[in-house]
Amino acid sequence: MQTYIYPEYEVVRDRAKCVNCRICERECANGVHRFDEKLKVMVEDSAKCVNCHRCVCMCPVHALKIVKSDDTYKLNANWDNRTINEIFKQADSGGVLLSSMGNPNTYPIFWDNLLINASQVTNPPIDPLREPMETQMWLGSRVVSIRRDAEGKLVDTLKPQLKLSVPIMFSAMSYGSISYNAHESLARAASELGIYYNTGEGGLHKDFYKYGANTIVQVASGRFGVFREYLDTAAAIEIKMGQGAKPGIGGHLPGAKITADVAETRMIPEGADAISPAPHHDIYSIEDLRQLVMSLKEATDYKKPVFVKIAAVHNIAAIASGIARSGADVIAIDGFRGGTGAAPTRIRDNVGIPVEVALAQVDQRLREEGIRDNVSIVAGGSIRSSGDLLKAIALGADACYIGTAALLAMGCHLCRSCHSGKCNWGIATQRPDLVKRLDPDEGARRLVNLVTAWKHELEEMMGGMGINSVEALRGNRLMLRGIGLTDRELNILGVKSAGESM
Amino acid sequence: MKIDAKDMACEQLNAAIKASADRKIEVTDVVGQRYIATACSDKEIEIHGTPGNAMGAYLDGATIALYGNAQEATGDTMNGGEIDVFGSAGDATGYAMRGGKIFIRGDVGYRCGIHMKAYRDNKPAIVIGGRAGSFLGEYQAGGTIVVLGDEIGDKPVVGYFCGTGMHGGEMYLRCDRIPVTLPPQVKAEQIDAIPSDVKALVERWCKLFDKDVKTYTGAKFFKLTPDSENPYKRMYTSN
Structure with missing residues (x-):
């Protein structure tokens, strides 16, 4: 049987503008563009196009655009084109559908239903251009015991803390899933900004040890690249229990992607499959998690905060309560719109909950139980702007992880x-000819630009609210109002409705 | 240096071991202290008693001789060195170990050697004198696991689900019958003689625990390897 799926997007070339320079042909790794020697014109095969906009950006005469195809099956509100095509693909191959990046479906985005407060008359706004604004944030456990030494002086019992100049960090993306140059861009930007990037579970390339003071290293179920030096080099250690894009699912980096350099960083043989099992097979309980937290602390002389990253799932508040008692210093919550280098489509699109509700519930539960200060909370899973960032902090986050936004800053077109x-x-990608297209100088500069711009916006919005430090914004839900939300949703988010007074 | 661990909390004991200037350390009266010798690289530690979980986690070259039983997660993510257990060890022994060797006189619990992997000259090895619980060597990606079946009577040498998800490395089981419930991704063949590097491991085990070398090296073994004809992967369709 012949199945043909008409391309979802079509490459449109303005032949009047095209000068046959063949740049598009060289730039496209998917082989969309080709010069027809007989007709002496550029031709295109839209079926190969992934709509990454590389050719559109690189065309010197702007002769190219990509448009959504108007080809359609008979319109059906239940069986839409995408659903039908997925059935065709599976009937053809018998395969599990595999997708990348975050959930693209039309689920509610609670950020867009939250509005921010501003001061008027009685509590004047602050102008960040003339008054100091504190965007610095510290991550770690705030629980201290009062102890005095023999001379009666206070003994510092504060656990190790991470200092962030802005409450933003680059979320975990492994070397293997992203390129060497992408990692270098993230590392350099984090160093320059006084924030942190995260190695993901693929180990730390030896060239990047010098950025250790701004590096969070990950320990996942496969334990790739985890050894003493890796732990010692980092500013903090993150235990990855789950990922928002694929809760309950491990990872499988096929041998073909394990190049010599990736193999060395992961500390496995070249060309061998890298399988991360779904669970840590030594963690079946909070007590077991505590054991991994404490063994990592013991291995690093209790000098580094330990994060535990979990996907936002239905029972998140209770899970977080356990983690807050496990000895961990920071809980990172990854919402179901978070990105991924590869995940089964059905998992990505159907499993987990939005970070907004997860964050609100975790913050509330920990406060109710009197253990909120045991840990800091980092929210991730599609923080798209400084607006989302501010709302996340007001809902109780100490800082946010950005992944997709950082990739976009480096050139990703989703x-x-x-x-x-x-x-x-x-x-x-790991293809050398493609990797070199990302200049780490340029990548780092654009990441610094993005975070700096968000910092200014954050200051401006905080100033408008009459708040001059991120600390004072944290968990300040009175600064938020919900719009277009049900009573139940407002309750879960812990915010009042737009129009309700203090 | 001698350390009496009686009434010492684990943090105290581990700090004392770390602070020791001596290379050789003898620790006595150990009762459940966890994380002993974590990430240790340059010491020879002798332990008397029963240490708690995660002894020798991230071990990076040190040697540990334990005169007693080990608890869970011994040698977790071990990178180098040697752990000799003059008794039995608990669950998740040698989890994700990448280098070094673990010798156990008796049995191990569940999930021993899960996700063991090799890297360059690092070829981790676990030699289990008695029998192993279920899930031995799941997701094994490299290295060598040997189970000798010493003094186990009629009991099977390994439990259920041995080698599920195995995609590298090898296991040697000293037994007459192929274990039941081997997953389809694992290939088992009976061999008359073990290769020299495995023989050296068995000899080391015999020497440590005072056993007759010939009884063990001369026996028939089943060798388990991943079945490359039947790889452990699912088929995906780009979407």
Whole structure:
């Protein structure tokens, strides 16, 4: 049987503008563009196009655009084109559908239903251009015991803390899932900004040890690249229990993607499959988690905060309560719109809950139980702007992880084809000819620009609210109002409705 | 240096071991203290008693001789060195170990050697004198696991689900019958003689625990390896 899926997007070339320079042909790793020697014109095969916009950006005469195809099956509100095509693909191959990047479906985005307060008359706004604004944040456990030494002086019992100049960090993306140059861009930007980037579970390349003071290293179920030096080099250690894009699912980096350099960083043989089992097989309880937390602390002389990263799932508040008692210093919550280099489509699109509700519930539960100060909370899973960032902090986050936004800053156009390994922007690929397209100088500069711009916006919004430090914004839900939300949703988010007074 | 661990909390004991200038350390009266010798690289530690979980986690070259039984997660993510257990060890022994060797006189619990992997010259090895619980060597990606079946009577040498998800490395089981419930991704063949590097491991075990070398090296073994004809992967369709 012949099945043909008409391309979802079509490449449109303005032949009047095209000068046959063949740049598009060289730039496309998917082989969309080709010069027809007979007709002496450029031709295109839209079926190969992933809509990454590389050719559109690189065309010197702006002769190219990508448009949504108007080809359609008979319109059906239940069986839409995408659903039908997925059935065709599976009937053809018998395969599990594999996708990249965050959940693209039309679920409610609670950030867009939250409005921020501003001061008027009685509590004047603050102008961040003339008054100091504190965006610095510290991550770690705030629980201290009062102890005095023999001379009666206070003994410092504060556990190790991470200092952030802005409450933003780059979320975990492994070397293997993204390129060497992407990692270097993130590392350099984090160093320059006084924030942190996260190695993901693929180990730390030896060239990047020098950025250790701004590096969070990950320990996941496969324990790739985990050894003493890796732990010693980092500013903090993150135990990855789950990921928002694929809660309950492990990872499988096929041998073909394990190049010599990736193999060395992961500390496995070249070409061998890298399987991260779904669970840590030594963690079946909070007590077991505590054991891994404490063994990592013991291995690093109790000098580094330990994060535990979990996916936002239905019972998140109770899970977080356990983690807050496990000895961990920071809980990172990853919402179901978080990105990924590859995840089964059905998992990505159906499993987990939005970070907004998870964060609100975790913060509330920990406060009710009197253990909120045991840990800091980091929220991630699609923080798209400084607006989302501010709302997350007001809902109780100490800081946010940004992944997709950081990738976009480096050139990603969200074509969601990371799993193909042919990223035309040099990010989600290990092909040397593609990797070199991302200049780490440029990548780092754009990341610094993005975070700096968000910092200014954060200051401006805080100033408008009459708040001059992120600390004072944290958990300040009175600064938020919900719009278009049900009573139940407002309750869960712990915010009042727009129009309700203090 | 001698340390009496009686009434010492684990943090105190581990700090004392770390602070010791001596290379050789003898620790006595150990009762359940966890994380002993974590990430240790340059010491020879002798332990008397029963240490708690995660002894020798991230071990990086040190040697530990334990005169007693080990608890859970011994040698977790071990990178180098040697752990000799003059008794039995608990669950998740040698989890994700990448280098070094663990010798156990008796049995191990569940999930021993899960996700063991090799890297360059690092070829981790676990030699289990008695029998192993279920889930031995799941997701094994490299290295060598040997189970000798010493003094186990009629009991099977390994439990259920041995080698599920195995995609590298090898296991040697000293037994007459192939274990039941081997997953389809694991290939088992009976061999008349073990290769020299495995023989050296068995000899070391015999020497440590005062056993007759010939009884063990001369026996028939089943060798378990991943079945490359039947790889452990699911088929995906790009979407």
